[in-house]
Amino acid sequence: MRIWRYLSPVVCVVSLALLGIAAPSFAANWVYYYQREGEKYYYDRSMVPATIQEVVTVSQRVVELGSGDKEKEIRIETVEMNCKLHKYRVVKVVNTADKGDGKDVVKGTTAVSGEWLWFSLESMMASLYENICQKQQSTWFERHFGSDRKKTPAKTEETKPSKEGK
Numbered sequence: 001m002r003i004w005r006y007l008s009p010v011v012c013v014v015s016l017a018l019l020g021i022a023a024p025s026f027a028a029n030w031v032y033y034y035q036r037e038g039e040k041y042y043y044d045r046s047m048v049p050a051t052i053q054e055v056v057t058v059s060q061r062v063v064e065l066g067s068g069d070k071e072k073e074i075r076i077e078t079v080e081m082n083c084k085l086h087k088y089r090v091v092k093v094v095n096t097a098d099k100g101d102g103k104d105v106v107k108g109t110t111a112v113s114g115e116w117l118w119f120s121l122e123s124m125m126a127s128l129y130e131n132i133c134q135k136q137q138s139t140w141f142e143r144h145f146g147s148d149r150k151k152t153p154a155k156t157e158e159t160k161p162s163k164e165g166k
Contacts, residue, residue, distance in 0.1 A: 029044060031045045031131070033127050035065075036124065038065050039062055039065065040062075040063050040071065041062055041124060041127075042061040042063070043061070043128060044058060047059055048132055048135070054082060054083060055081070056080070056081050056083060056133065057079070058081065059078055060078075060079050060128065061076050062076070062077065073096045074096065075094060076093075076096070077092065077094075078091045081132050083129070083132070083133035085116075087118055088119055088125050089112075089114045089116050089117060090112045091112060091114050092110070094108075094110075
């Protein structure tokens with residue numbers, strides 16, 4: 001029993017740490033943002049920070065479209081988006097597989113080199129950028145200035161009188 005006295009705090013700390021790691025996956029708020037060639041893409045809205053940040057880390061869920069409305073999860077990627085430079089990098093990929101009973105299991109995890117890449121304005125990453133970076137900025141603006149604030153009309157250049165008449 002004396003050993004339990006010394007191990008109980010360690011077991012408690014390890015248990016809390018494991019709960020902290022597992023909790024975000026249960027609290028995911030997946031939002032659909034893109035579709036291409038039999039795949040749909042979602043991002044976890046709960047990971048988007050409320051304050052403006054230059055680099056935002058977000059989870060991206062990729063599912064395969066089946067017959068009807070069936071979706072089969074293929075992988076979950078951890079993506080970092082540089083909102084200032086319009087670049088992204090994939091940090092981690094978790095491949096999943098269907099056990100047959102409708103539940104997905106982790107098939108393998110891959111750490112990616114994480115090279116920063118540019119993205120086209122017509123690509124899937126541009127769509128993720130719009131949902132992550134631009135919404136982050138508009139949310140910050142609304143929180144600080146209010147959403148009901150009247151927009152200032154654009155200033156027009158005034159015409160100056162010509163010197164021909166003088």
